[in-house]
Structure formats: structure tokens, C-alpha cells
Amino acid sequence: MRIKNLAIFLLIIIVAGLSTFTAFNGLRIGEFEISPISEVANLGLDLKGGVFVVYEADTDATGRELDEQITQTIEVFRRRVDSMGLTEPSIVREGDNRIRVELPGVEDAQEALDMIGRTAQLQFLTPEGDVILTGGNVRRSEVTYIKGQANPVVNLEFDSEGTRNFAEATEEFLGQSIFIVLDDEVISDPTIRTVISNGVGHIDGGYTVEEASTLASLIRAGALPVELEEVRSSTVTASLGVNALQSSVRAALIGIVLVLLFMLIVYVIPGFIANIALIFYILFVVGIMVVLNATWTLPGIAALILSVGMAVDANVIIFERIKEEIRLGKTIRSSIDAGFKRAFRAILDSNVTTLIAGVVLYQFGTGPIRGFAITLMIGIVVSLFTAIVITRFLLKLTVNMNLTNNIRYFGVQGGSYENNRK
Known part of the structure; x- marks a missing residue:
């Protein structure tokens, strides 16, 4: 049984390592090919460069009539943008009578603005x-x-x-x-x-x-053409977008590495388990974003980093509860069960309240705010899964391998080792 658990544990680590390598570098076996994230991710204009413009409808219409006019204008914009062959444009209503258009990857900003802004014929x-x-x-x-x-x-x-x-x-x-x-x-x-x-x-x-x-x-x-007035516009050059992307990725990697070191130093074996779960967490979130064909923006990356902190926070709550149970003299196995049970309610409450905030941001926000909200909500759901399911599964595998009875390797200083045998 011990050998079997060890084999499963090592297999999980290998899968995590290969998945991380494939995510960054891609994989090709014969005709089967997986492209790296850098090639398949859709980047917003703040990372890729491009142009955004906000138009205001010059109309006396209100209520339902105004809604219809804005909807019609957005539909015309969308058809024009599609004809330009651009990927992942963002055309959203902003406020009551404004429309925000974001066009990543545009080379001739003025030509794009002239094309989408003219009156429909x-x-x-x-x-x-x-x-x-x-x-x-x-x-x-x-x-x-x-x-x-x-x-x-x-x-x-x-x-x-x-x-x-x-x-x-x-x-x-x-x-x-x-x-x-x-x-x-x-x-x-x-x-x-x-x-x-x-x-x-x-x-x-x-x-x-x-x-x-x-x-x-x-x-x-x-x-019923709506007269449009350009309220504001801005162009982000491709070089500025690349610099922003590199800086964001560098900051994210530094933050994640520091978190991994902290968990390993403070919680030792549970910290190592949490780090594996965190790697799966990041892979899941990035994978979901790619599958949904979501657009990556600076606010979205900020939301990812924030959700990483929340995922770690869930593990910290669980591990502290486990330590409390160990100090009471319970075995490590029973402490893990009791720790997860006691921590579940606190983790669920904190994540649900944050999820509600994400829904509100998405419902009433526009543009980059919505991108932040989507990434945050995805991260919350995935963090619950990794903390409650993956971390618990890996911890139980570790206990079943019977590698050590020393409670210090579970972040507990002092106490009787003999009273805390598995």
C-alpha cells in the first residue's frame, strides 16, 4: 500500500511538471501538437498594443428607444470590426449613451477609427x-x-x-x-x-x-443612424504593450515564487503539498481562460495574482486548523480530517463574498473592469477545488506513505511525537 501511494504521489508530481513545461514551451509528438500559452493566449490592447475609443451618442432618446439605438450601433460596429480581420475586439456599452471600442493589434489607428466611426450606409x-x-x-x-x-x-x-x-x-x-x-x-x-x-x-x-x-x-x-461624438481615444504601441506584458509576467513569477518559498518554510510537508496544488491551480485557471478564448489584460493578470493569494490563504487556514488539532494530541491522520472540516466553513464564506463582489464588478463594470472580474471569479472557483480536493487528496497520500511521525514537518513546534503517530 505504501509503495502504491508513493507511486501515485510521484506520478502527480511528474504530471504537474510536464504540464508546466508544456504550458510554457508547447509539445509536439508526431502530428499531435500543443502550442505554448504565449502563442494561443488572446492579449488585450494594453498588452498587445492597439487603439481604444469611446463614443457618445448624440440623441434625445431615453429608455427603451435609447437601448435599441445603442444596440443597433454596436451591431454595426461589430460588423465593421469583423471585416477588418481583427482578433478579440471588445465593443461594449459604457454608461447610458456611450460605447467603448477596443481594437488590439491595430497597425493604422486612424484608419480603424475612421472606418468604425462613420455613419452607416x-x-x-x-x-x-x-x-x-x-x-x-x-x-x-x-x-x-x-x-x-x-x-x-x-x-x-x-x-x-x-x-x-x-x-x-x-x-x-x-x-x-x-x-x-x-x-x-x-x-x-x-x-x-x-x-x-x-x-x-x-x-x-x-x-x-x-x-x-x-x-x-x-x-x-x-x-435610424445615431450621431456619434468621440469622447476620448488612445493608442498603445506594440512595443509599449510588449514591455507591459514582460513586466507583468516578471512580477507575477516573483510573487508566486515568494509564496511557494513561504509555504515551504513555514509548513514544510503541507507547504510542499500546497505548492503542488498551487501549480495545478495556475494551470487550471490559465487553461480555462484559453478554452473560453478570454482576452488577457493587465487587470486580468492582477486578478490572477490576487486569486493566487486567495488560493494560498485557503491552504493557510486549513493548515492552521490541522496544527491546532495536532497540539491537542490527536494523530496526524485525524488532525487532517478535523482540520479540513473546521476550515471549510471559513473558506467557503470568504470565497462566496469575494465571488459576489466579482459578479457585481462584472455586472456594472465595463472594459478592463469586466476582464478583472471574470479572471477573479474563475480563480475563486478553481481555488476552492484545489484547496478542498487536491490538497486534501495529496495530504492523505503523504500520510499513507508513512514517511515520518515528526510533527515539526507539519509546521508544529514542540509537542510529543509519540502522541501524534499516524
């Missing part, structure tokens, strides 16, 4: 490419259902000029397709099935609810 074109009407002629665009039809349609209503022009076009091009174009990109090409003279028509393309809602939103965005 929506046009209805004939098969020959002539303009029938523009977004300014669309009064209403909404999703609706037609009796006897399962899929939703996009219902359109035009003003007087649009009604006249559209009636003439549908009569001339009956049976052909017209093209709805937003910023020189075709977003729909419905076929004219009947002459539409009353200024009300619908686009039936077998859409899902989501597809119909997106199309209606894009058409409304062209019909």
Missing part, C-alpha cells in the same frame, strides 16, 4: 446596382410572423418617398432579386414576388429568430 439596390432607396426611407423594421408560416419574417415600413420608389421597383423587377446593402456588404437579397405599393413589405428568407432579429436590427441601424 444602408441601400436597397436593383439587380443592376441602381439605388432604389436608402436607410433613411425605412421607418420601421421588425420581426414578425405570417399566419401559416413557421419561420419569422422581417417586416418593413417605408416613408412616402420610399413607398413610391419601392412600388416602381417591385413592378419593374417582379420575379427578380433586390439587394439590401449595408456598408457595401450585401446583408439580404430577397426575391420580389408581388408589387408592393402600400409601403409595407416583408423579407422572407427562412430565417431563424436570431437571424431575423439581426437583419431587422441592421436595417434599423441604417434607417
